[in-house]
Amino acid sequence: MPEQLPHAQRDDTRAHSPLRRLSARYRGLPLRGRRVVAGAAAGAALLLATAVIAPLAANGSGSPRSGAAAQPNGDAALSVPASTVNATAVTAISETAGPVAGGSTVTVSGTDVDGVTRVVFGAQDAEILSATSTEVTVAVPPASDFSPADVGIAVYADELRIDGDTLSYRYDIMSPVDTQMAYVFAHWDDYNLAEYGSLPDTDCANFASQSLIERGWTMDEDWWAEGTGEDFDFSKAWVSSTFFMNYLEGRPDLATALDDTQRDQVKVGDIVQFDWDNSGDRDHTGIVSRVEITDAGTQVYYAGHTDDTDYRTVDEAITVLHPGADVYYWSIA
Known part of the structure; x- marks a missing residue:
């Protein structure tokens, strides 16, 4: 038989129990108040019992689970897997x-770089042409x-940036196309009125012609402009999209005609022309500002005046702005 405490000791023990102490506080309350507080006292006792008994019952013994680390909330420590170490590294360009x-x-060199999924120059993604365990070859954007x-060069395997030597790249004006496109982006929304005049609502071919002068073309008797402001004078081929088309058709040494099925041959600095109403003439002219080749196809962007833009897609122009329009390109030599 369990050992019995003397009566006085039993009373003293009960007096110091949590439930006993709590019940002593509400003896003077009205009956309704007693019921509320009594409910709270019973709840407190239940919580206390749960806190003491539950950890002991978890493994069927009177001791905490073997190997469990004590946590502020009483739970065992969570198991955290070791982080995956990526052995890939880049070393040179x-x-x-x-x-x-x-x-x-x-070519970017390194170790185990055949898993590279992105190479970024500044904020521009490069096209990955090939990859081996030691080299990744890309086309610079x-x-x-x-x-x-x-700009800095960042190399990624999926979304994880690969560690290694710090790589950088310098962009410079090195080619006629560089000079042309630097001019385009300096003046697509800031007309160069110090050197040329402008034509309200029909300035697209004028701007494209200016860009080709920057590229190194020279004026001739059929394609020219002079003066500024009210003194601005020009040939039809300089300012008219249709006459510019006619001029280029007679100059195969300068440009080669492409249609929209040949987008994969279009490059930055080429000329794009639109026939909005399928009449056979040309209604708008722009300068190709970006070409993206993906598994889904080729996306061509252009810059230009009149409807001033720096990066508008050809697809937006012929499906949203002018649904059903035709588009043509001139590949500049």
């Missing part, structure tokens, strides 16, 4: 400078807004 128009082929700059 074959070229440290190139034209702002991009297009150069550059154009510089942001075709502006000379020093």
